[in-house]
Amino acid sequence: MSSSGVILKAGILGATGTVGQRFISLLSKHPFFTIHVIGASSRSAGKEYSKVAKWKMTTTLPAEVGDMVIQECKPELFVECDVIFSGLDSDVAGEIETSFLKADLVVFSNAKNHRRDPVVPLIVPTVNPSHFNLIPHQRSLHSLRKGFIVTNANCSTTGLVVALKPLQDAFGPIEAVIVQTMQAISGAGYPGVASLDIFDNVIPFISGEEEKMEYETLKILGDVNETATGFNMLSFTKVSAYCNRVPVIDGHTECVSIKFKNRPPPSVEQVTQALDSYVSESQLIGCYSAPKKSIIVTADQDRPQPRLDRDNGDGYSVTVGRVRECNVLDVKFTLLVHNTILGAAGSGILNAEIALAKGLLKVES
Amino acid sequence: MSSSGVILKAGILGATGTVGQRFISLLSKHPFFTIHVIGASSRSAGKEYSKVAKWKMTTTLPAEVGDMVIQECKPELFVECDVIFSGLDSDVAGEIETSFLKADLVVFSNAKNHRRDPVVPLIVPTVNPSHFNLIPHQRSLHSLRKGFIVTNANCSTTGLVVALKPLQDAFGPIEAVIVQTMQAISGAGYPGVASLDIFDNVIPFISGEEEKMEYETLKILGDVNETATGFNMLSFTKVSAYCNRVPVIDGHTECVSIKFKNRPPPSVEQVTQALDSYVSESQLIGCYSAPKKSIIVTADQDRPQPRLDRDNGDGYSVTVGRVRECNVLDVKFTLLVHNTILGAAGSGILNAEIALAKGLLKVES
Amino acid sequence: MSSSGVILKAGILGATGTVGQRFISLLSKHPFFTIHVIGASSRSAGKEYSKVAKWKMTTTLPAEVGDMVIQECKPELFVECDVIFSGLDSDVAGEIETSFLKADLVVFSNAKNHRRDPVVPLIVPTVNPSHFNLIPHQRSLHSLRKGFIVTNANCSTTGLVVALKPLQDAFGPIEAVIVQTMQAISGAGYPGVASLDIFDNVIPFISGEEEKMEYETLKILGDVNETATGFNMLSFTKVSAYCNRVPVIDGHTECVSIKFKNRPPPSVEQVTQALDSYVSESQLIGCYSAPKKSIIVTADQDRPQPRLDRDNGDGYSVTVGRVRECNVLDVKFTLLVHNTILGAAGSGILNAEIALAKGLLKVES
Amino acid sequence: MSSSGVILKAGILGATGTVGQRFISLLSKHPFFTIHVIGASSRSAGKEYSKVAKWKMTTTLPAEVGDMVIQECKPELFVECDVIFSGLDSDVAGEIETSFLKADLVVFSNAKNHRRDPVVPLIVPTVNPSHFNLIPHQRSLHSLRKGFIVTNANCSTTGLVVALKPLQDAFGPIEAVIVQTMQAISGAGYPGVASLDIFDNVIPFISGEEEKMEYETLKILGDVNETATGFNMLSFTKVSAYCNRVPVIDGHTECVSIKFKNRPPPSVEQVTQALDSYVSESQLIGCYSAPKKSIIVTADQDRPQPRLDRDNGDGYSVTVGRVRECNVLDVKFTLLVHNTILGAAGSGILNAEIALAKGLLKVES
Structure with missing residues (x-):
């Protein structure tokens, strides 16, 4: 009830x-x-x-x-x-x-x-x-x-925007995002990916997936217009995605680099703090399936890992790890989302x- | 003989x-x-x-x-x-x-x-x-x-620099490189990666690997100084790497985005052409193990794939595919290198x- | 409590x-x-x-x-x-x-x-x-x-004896058992099996494992002697085991053929019925962790499967399928046991x- | 030529x-x-x-x-x-x-x-x-x-009969064979087995496969009748097969137990010797693709393994290992056949x- x-x-x-x-x-x-x-x-x-x-x-x-x-x-x-x-x-x-x-x-x-x-x-x-x-x-x-x-x-967009949302909220517009995914086979449905195609292999292409990430991110992180009759998509942010299929059953892993508009950009510590302290509205209003934490920041340098972390928050949390500086953009990290639970x-x-x-x-x- | x-x-x-x-x-x-x-x-x-x-x-x-x-x-x-x-x-x-x-x-x-x-x-x-x-x-x-x-x-640096070399030769200094790897288990030697760690999994960390890619690229793509007594490392180029282990036996796959110094940057066609027409000195001087092509550019949108392409050129060729524009840097592509042959x-x-x-x-x- | x-x-x-x-x-x-x-x-x-x-x-x-x-x-x-x-x-x-x-x-x-x-x-x-x-x-x-x-x-013996017990109870002494296992990597502990050894592979040998199955079965299915000072091991039953390691994380699958002493042997239907209706003492006395059914008989011709059935009964049930006649011994079937739960x-x-x-x-x- | x-x-x-x-x-x-x-x-x-x-x-x-x-x-x-x-x-x-x-x-x-x-x-x-x-x-x-x-x-029958042939030749009629297979995914063609079905899994059923093994073995090991107008299938030999699909790309592994008609049965050494010294007619008449050895007997206790042994004899040899006594029948061993080369x-x-x-x-x- x-x-x-x-x-x-x-x-x-x-x-x-x-x-x-x-x-x-x-x-x-x-x-x-x-x-x-x-x-x-x-x-x-x-x-x-x-x-x-x-x-x-x-x-x-x-x-x-x-x-x-x-x-x-x-x-x-x-x-x-x-x-x-x-x-x-x-x-x-x-x-x-x-x-x-x-x-x-x-x-x-x-x-x-x-x-x-x-x-x-x-x-x-x-x-x-x-x-x-x-x-x-x-x-x-x-x-x-x-x-x-x-x-x-x-599913891949879902993981990405969960991590970007608190950063945009805390540090202002995001100028650029480069994201590279390693996506689970369950994302392709059933029968989906043939075993001969993915055993001992990576498939560096998922039809339409990169376009979805590059478009949907801008709609989700945008807002409803003043008259509540349409959406203001982000126009400033550029997203570049590579989508790969890897031999994993559930859980999409994503390597993300971002650049902020504001200079100087936030430090690694500030980014980590913003991710870790994020509370989503679904938590605030007490939804039954809302996870205790929408984002779990792991301190282990070799996490998140799909097999060990996909069920965090019963599949509703996004796990983020390895937050560090990026030599090219500002900051980079790795995230994991359960592609058939939060991602679907x-x-x-x-x-x-x-x-x-x-x-x-x-x-x- | x-x-x-x-x-x-x-x-x-x-x-x-x-x-x-x-x-x-x-x-x-x-x-x-x-x-x-x-x-x-x-x-x-x-x-x-x-x-x-x-x-x-x-x-x-x-x-x-x-x-x-x-x-x-x-x-x-x-x-x-x-x-x-x-x-x-x-x-x-x-x-x-x-x-x-x-x-x-x-x-x-x-x-x-x-x-x-x-x-x-x-x-x-x-x-x-x-x-x-x-x-x-x-x-x-x-x-x-x-x-x-x-x-x-x-091994991962090897694949990367093979692809960067003809681009630097043809189009001048590379300003930035973002590279994300999906590396085979054989790269960790034997017994190396425990099966319980990598089955149905991705490990988003390989100790020291990102530092190697970020350093070695600059030395390899630099040149010998005029007195032939030392190396001029690239000082202009910034490299940002994420290294991941995936459940693949042999063959490292890498997603690469690059930005050139010169404006306007080369087109996707020019980049493709430069990669495809690259001939290394090892080929020119007729080395026995030199591959027919140091770089094989594939037109298939879902290639290169480690299981199908790692033995290209008997493991001495680097295979490049999916050359396309990057929304954030200039151009991006995916490459594959046999990590224990050309990569070791x-x-x-x-x-x-x-x-x-x-x-x-x-x-x- | x-x-x-x-x-x-x-x-x-x-x-x-x-x-x-x-x-x-x-x-x-x-x-x-x-x-x-x-x-x-x-x-x-x-x-x-x-x-x-x-x-x-x-x-x-x-x-x-x-x-x-x-x-x-x-x-x-x-x-x-x-x-x-x-x-x-x-x-x-x-x-x-x-x-x-x-x-x-x-x-x-x-x-x-x-x-x-x-x-x-x-x-x-x-x-x-x-x-x-x-x-x-x-x-x-x-x-x-x-x-x-x-x-x-x-762990492998555990799965086997759960299936043999009701048959011995119902149909008398078992003369011969041939069992072939396909065992999960978790059975070898951590780090255990090297990924290079088991990816895209089967290892047809697990040190000491066949001997354990051939010995332990006889002790477990035997009984305590009259003075309660020792065990009467089965002396009549012959067990022949092959133990293989396969690329599965959890869950040992076993193909079993058995021959009864009594002639005529029970029919496939009788064997199925005996397995399906088995109730263990742990269930009768209401133990907290005892599964609802110690043995689950599946009618699907392609089950049990480790990934889908290992968690049956929270890992405490043994799942049996494909009960049918054996051309050489009397009856054969396939069983699955969760090797780190019921099996450990x-x-x-x-x-x-x-x-x-x-x-x-x-x-x- | x-x-x-x-x-x-x-x-x-x-x-x-x-x-x-x-x-x-x-x-x-x-x-x-x-x-x-x-x-x-x-x-x-x-x-x-x-x-x-x-x-x-x-x-x-x-x-x-x-x-x-x-x-x-x-x-x-x-x-x-x-x-x-x-x-x-x-x-x-x-x-x-x-x-x-x-x-x-x-x-x-x-x-x-x-x-x-x-x-x-x-x-x-x-x-x-x-x-x-x-x-x-x-x-x-x-x-x-x-x-x-x-x-x-x-494909599975092929591996089995290669091993049985020299034993039947050397030691007379085989009374019973129990064979359990662990078959590669390539045996199911393309797209064949869905990755979601076989990752981290075993499928204990392959439609029609057991019947093929139980029938074809009898025809192949039988002979042409005296008038060369038909085949005498083996009528004495009973074959019981279990066929399983495992997460392996190429190479079927089979665990085999056999019982001979003649008493006493040959020793493990005699069986090993018969397998090792077997020369097929295709070798004798110098066929181009005939392997140097139709059967390779390995002394390593953990071989044959599909990834390491399937290409033995360029895929035309059957590799046999672990020849030993069977507690129930006479002798048992494990064999490997390349299912898409010799097996197809x-x-x-x-x-x-x-x-x-x-x-x-x-x-x-």
Whole structure:
């Protein structure tokens, strides 16, 4: 039960995929979201989940979900849902999510399709919940009473902006960011990366990923305009990304160099302090899934490491280490984000918790 | 036989280690270096190689080497050797190699100990063989008739400078380099990295490695001074490195961003062309082990990849891909170097071939 | 708190090693064992745990343990402990554990040293808790008031005997067992297996492992003699083992073929039923760590798999799949055991819970 | 050129797949088979090989093959070929290969489709080339002048029968074989095994694989009947197989226990000696690709290992180690076979060399 005593009915779109499975895994233990409807492709619809889904989580498939019958992803089958989490693939997400929005439903999407929409907030829950302020305008534009759509960010972008946010807050505009990722295979879904491609190997390319990091960072770290009708993207900051796939199951590691506008730049100690003391709004308003610390700064010189640190804060914390001077820009560090929790399904859930706290979920009590 | 018909006797120091094994593997197929003496610690000395060494190469241990008796690493036991290749660990390499030098022997060392010595050339064979010009001064300083010592570079530095050299040659001074590595486990020797540390993991730290890249690059890409008595290190260029260990057996992948001094900077096409058309001196003078191309530029957007490209040019080529603009510096690309061939033992051997071609090996015929 | 309301003080020997770290990880969440003293080598003694131990668990080091000062492994420093869990390496475990026994302390050891001792029970908690019946004799022999020593089994043996136990119970003597293991790297401790040895590889040999499986199975599946002064090992059963190391972090997979003495042998269905319905004494007496099912039989033809099934029953269940006829012996199947939980530290803890339930721990209340 | 001075034109079916790529890789270095036509699906036909195939070999794609235009797999396009190597998938191989046979072409197939055909030899080149004796009957049955079809065996079966053959020859009938495999991912083709399925994991099931091992072994180790019109499969021998997928790129490891009919069984020394001294007919008749030793017996207790031993004999040798007594059957050992060389494409090529030597290839000179 939420603090207000409400139980919310959740729908899941794309429930058989890897993001969908993660939604199931997280929601089945959630105190006030209950899984009410699960949707997948028409090929799977009408069948019991356990008969169709190839369950790949390391935790057991919850029996009550295994017994549920999969529905087609049609809004009329989800009308009872207070929130809908979409783990749909981008090749179908755009159209389906739009149809749900038009049906006045609340959609938290992990897909990329609506991220660049000028009236769709792109929210990393431990970074920019203020972007929910655009929802009234979005509703008004689409003549909605209670529905809206919010997207979470690309998994690699998510880790990056969590670390940049407190630095921008504390030290002013960031002029330049160079980020290089080492991304886990789970980021590619299932079957995703062929084992013959990634065993004993690195793939120095992930289609569209660098562009996402270079764009989404500017939207997330920007703000809602004065009339709450659009976003002011960062225009000053330049981001350069290299995205690599490495033989790791979960957890994206990122090497980041940044340059501040203000001279002299903050010292390594000041940067470390700003990261370590960061408290996100999701923590302040007491969201259930918010981590104790949005950023964990590790003093060990050989951390963060994906296998040992990805579950920090139950996958909702970003771990930062090796903060030091950069010979070329100002400061550099290494960060780690759990790509399928904070970097995907977890962001959707925590975003929904924030929306509830902000009174955006109009739940019949 | 070399082109001049000579056969040279080679000694190997540290013959049981991973670099030593690579020396054996490469030299046993070499047309004019023959393995004459193999040295290791006093613990192994006096025993047959095959009885003591835990052979870890994927090729079979050459029978004639397996039968050789290991010697202690004392100069008097190597006096018949025309060249000596040192794969010694840095904790013993300094002293032993110095004793060999004093005994007027020719040492090609893979160890870091003498790399910062102001009269010891640090040579990547496809980059700066001109640094051999300091040898007369080194000999004179140590009163040597035929001996000298040359070191090859750190494995990650090696890949980087091969790519930077033609760009510096073509477009003038490089102002800044940001490089992030994804390094193979074989770079740490044997037993090296524990499997529990690197399975399903990335280790974002390699002790001393970033400092090596940031220093060695400046020495290698600098030049010999006018009096041939020292090196002019690059003073203008700033290098910032992050070194990571990834679950790959052989082959270091590096993401590189560079900024040129001259404005406007060269275009992506010009950079690509300069890399692709680069011919190193080792190729020009026809060294046996010199690759057909010192740099292979790949057009595939998802290459280079360590498993598929590390053996390009039999491990002596550096493969470069994804040349493109950098939003922060000028241009960026990804490169791959075989860390135990060009990045270690192979550099020593190709350096020795260059020295022979330059008349620096005074071989009795 | 235990059902009787008692809190027991636990000591850990070898607390910095991988088994010791697992003991810490499991005990720090335990309701009635509290970590009271931690011991390690004299090199670490006197220092704070967090300063000395290289923590390798994927869960965070409990802060209260991190602050504890490590003690030397001397009995006088552990006299307040109600139970002592030993994760010591076998090169020191024999002598130290004996000194603890002589000091009238209660030792649950994971080391191999005392497993073949004719008066030391070798207990897999979900298989043969009846072997605790020998403790009075052991105490009497060593003139102990409350102390005793019990060992748990080798990790691979543990998985095997859990599956064999219900079959022996239901269908009578087993004539022959052929078992082939695919063992995780964590079984070798830390640093353990070098990454260069096991990446892209299988090592078809683990020193002493096959002998352990072939011996320990016979002791565990045997019984305590009538006078409760020794063990009747199985004399009829022949076990043949091959032990292989594979690139898996946790979880030993084992392919097993068995032949029964009685003709006709049980059918595949009967065997499946016997496995599936097995209830161990540890479950019956309500031990806290006892799994809901000691054996989970999976119907999926491609399970059990270590990554997906090792945490079944929080690591205390053995998962069995692919039960089918064997063309050579009678029946064959594949099983999976978590090698560092049920196969090591977890067995020690569950054994201690059983001992408590049986009144063997004389705790001051 | 072959010893008889002939150059043979080779066609490759399924040239873009992993087996097809291996055929290209092996044939491009072959002295007397030249790649003349390459065939693939109609989707790829008409395009240059380098434009269509995703080349996954670690050696460079031979330029002359990269430039070849892919043909549809129709017999009329391959009429100039002296031999045709089929790396087709089993879902299309049956029909296509039959059409090639009817067109009087010579087909060496790696597919499973015709392996159980009573007039199609199933030949492992270092085991049973005598099965070529059935070709006259096959030709007569199908009214062929020069065409015929021969299949090679399943990759795991191949390794097993190479080791069993000399033992059956030396010590008489084998009563029982229990074999457990640890198979490389390359055996599943491309994309094949998803990385999320096999990282940090073992999959204890490979569809149809156990049945193949249990059947094919009996056909290969049987002989041609007296009238050379069919095969006498072994009827006495029982084979029980477990097939597992492990995280290894190339090389299948197999643990084998065998029981002989004759009592007393041979000693471990006799078995070792028989394996070590085995010379296959392919060696005796001097085939180009025949390894120096069909079986390499290693004395190292921790070998064979796939990464270190799969390339023994250029992938045509089977490596056997750890020969020892079995507590249940008579003797046990571990073997390794390169699954895509001797276990697939290499068998086809060596079979063709044998056929040439036996005069079965009616080449126009």
